[in-house]
Amino acid sequence: MSKRTCLAIVLAAGEGTRMRSMRPKVLHQVAGRSLLGHVLAAVRAAGTEQAAVVVGPDSAAVAEETKRALPKSQIFVQSERRGTAHAVLCARKAFAKGADDVLVIFGDTPLISADTLKRLRGAIDHHASVAVLGFRPKSAAGYGRLIMNGHRLVAIREEKDASEAERAIDLCNGGLMALRGEVALEILERIDNANAKREFYLTDAVTIADTMALEAVALETTEDEVHGINTRAQLAQAEAVMQQRLRAAALEAGVTMIAPETVFLSADTKFGRDVTIEPNVVFGPGCVIADNALIHAFCHLEGAHVGKGASVGPFARLRPGATLGAKSRVGNFVEVKAAELGEGAKANHLAYIGDGLVGEGANIGAGTIFCNYDGKNKHRTEVGKGAFIGSNSALVAPVKVGADAYVGSGSVITDDVPAGALALGRGRQVNKTGWKAKGSGPKKTAKKAAVKKAKAKKKR
Numbered sequence: 305m306s307k308r309t310c311l312a313i314v315l316a317a318g319e320g321t322r323m324r325s326m327r328p329k330v331l332h333q334v335a336g337r338s339l340l341g342h343v344l345a346a347v348r349a350a351g352t353e354q355a356a357v358v359v360g361p362d363s364a365a366v367a368e369e370t371k372r373a374l375p376k377s378q379i380f381v382q383s384e385r386r387g388t389a390h391a392v393l394c395a396r397k398a399f400a401k402g403a404d405d406v407l408v409i410f411g412d413t414p415l416i417s418a419d420t421l422k423r424l425r426g427a428i429d430h431h432a433s434v435a436v437l438g439f440r441p442k443s444a445a446g447y448g449r450l451i452m453n454g455h456r457l458v459a460i461r462e463e464k465d466a467s468e469a470e471r472a473i474d475l476c477n478g479g480l481m482a483l484r485g486e487v488a489l490e491i492l493e494r495i496d497n498a499n500a501k502r503e504f505y506l507t508d509a510v511t512i513a514d515t516m517a518l519e520a521v522a523l524e525t526t527e528d529e530v531h532g533i534n535t536r537a538q539l540a541q542a543e544a545v546m547q548q549r550l551r552a553a554a555l556e557a558g559v560t561m562i563a564p565e566t567v568f569l570s571a572d573t574k575f576g577r578d579v580t581i582e583p584n585v586v587f588g589p590g591c592v593i594a595d596n597a598l599i600h601a602f603c604h605l606e607g608a609h610v611g612k613g614a615s616v617g618p619f620a621r622l623r624p625g626a627t628l629g630a631k632s633r634v635g636n637f638v639e640v641k642a643a644e645l646g647e648g649a650k651a652n653h654l655a656y657i658g659d660g661l662v663g664e665g666a667n668i669g670a671g672t673i674f675c676n677y678d679g680k681n682k683h684r685t686e687v688g689k690g691a692f693i694g695s696n697s698a699l700v701a702p703v704k705v706g707a708d709a710y711v712g713s714g715s716v717i718t719d720d721v722p723a724g725a726l727a728l729g730r731g732r733q734v735n736k737t738g739w740k741a742k743g744s745g746p747k748k749t750a751k752k753a754a755v756k757k758a759k760a761k762k763k764r
């Protein structure tokens with residue numbers, strides 16, 4: 305791509321009524337990322353570090369998400385919905401910098417790719433002053449139709465304003481548009497609202513360019529890419545398409561998936577080489593899985609780093625801040641949260657490791673709990689290198705177990721354990737010999753009889 309500068313204007317002032325949600329539409333998520341986040345990621349990947357996002361009134365949360373995704377972006381408020389061109393002009397001040405290309409994108413089309421944005425910009429770089437993204441939908445109902453004259457695009461007709469013949473056209477407007485920066489404002493300002501909906505239509509930019517003897521062109525893409533989200537059903541469809549893309553990319557990058565259709569990825573999931581993922585695994589946002597790691601079936605990971613050659617699950621849960629060292633092992637029904645496991649460390653069956661550190665080669669026995677929460681605050685537990693925590697122990701944080709220390713099974717550890725020490729924190733076993741012979745048996749029988757008697761009483 306050339307060094308041309310680009311102003312990306314993202315329209316996100318829609319109310320999203322049909323989502324039936326308290327949440328602004330563009331903040332709903334696909335593959336662990338907001339719709340707006342996807343659009344802004346594509347904008348960034350297409351070579352633009354900032355966007356002008358046009359939001360409706362009371363959209364603090366949308367502004368926040370914008371700043372998170374593309375920090376240099378600006379927010380503009382459209383207080384009244386008066387059409388797509390009106391919305392673009394709400395970002396008028398952003399034009400002052402004089403970008404070479406202006407890209408207009410809807411905030412609710414999360415499947416748009418950076419490549420397509422680059423293609424649109426490329427058309428402007430080449431010769432066109434307006435470039436529109438067209439597609440051929442299975443059903444054209446509701447879309448604007450692209451009216452071509454040879455390779456020139458001469459008009460976009462909104463369905464409500466279209467003639468019978470125009471409605472028969474199958475090439476539709478996907479909604480995205482690129483404009484030559486030099487002429488963009490002039491074109492936009494000439495748009496009026498003389499149409500069925502009394503709205504300022506961005507699509508009128510095409511006819512206006514034509515009257516200014518400027519060229520407008522149409523590029524084509526797939527229906528998937530311009531799939532807009534208005535309902536929860538459309539959100540689920542977008543999720544399915546996105547998952548397919550992410551799985552294909554992971555396979556392509558050298559990840560083995562035994563049943564890829566059962567693995568759910570986030571847009572930002574990162575894999576090293578020769579990772580193996582067994583069936584039914586969910587990756588929430590923020591996961592990094594290093595080379596040769598093995599994720600067994602039925603695991604749920606979020607915000608987790610899995611080191612080289614580490615093994616997780618089956619049925620393990622890694623929560624945000626779980627960091628597993630190389631060749632470490634997290635067994636079945638183990639939960640790890642905000643804790644680091646050193647190289648070769650092991651956490652066995654049913655352990656809970658929250659807020660802490662497990663040193664290299666340490667072994668956390670089955671059923672061990674890091675008691676990290678006292679009802680008010682969270683505290684840390686540190687287990688030193690090579691330490692061994694016997695099964696079913698409770699490590700009551702804040703507490704430290706030194707290197708190579710050994711904690712006896714079933715201990716409740718409330719004091720630090722020195723390196724190399726054996727800690728026993730449990731009631732001593734008492735054996736009372738001859739217990740059975742003394743006649744403890746009949747007691748049980750008496751109890752049973754009492755229960756029987758009580759039941760019979762109830763019936764009466």
Ligand code: UD1
Pocket residue numbers: 315316317318319358382384385386387388390391410411412446447448449460462476477478479504505506507532
């Ligand atoms: C628009 C196109 C249509 C195209 C279709 C593709 C226009 C005039 N029409 O129609 O040709 O086939 O998209 O899906 O552009 N918005 C605002 N402020 C407004 C109006 C809209 O921010 O005042 C935003 C909406 O939130 C939405 C986008 O712009 O993200 C598109 O608006 P919408 O009303 O959905 O346009 P369509 O009628 O679907």
Ligand code: CA
Pocket residue numbers: 532
């Ligand atoms: Ca729409």
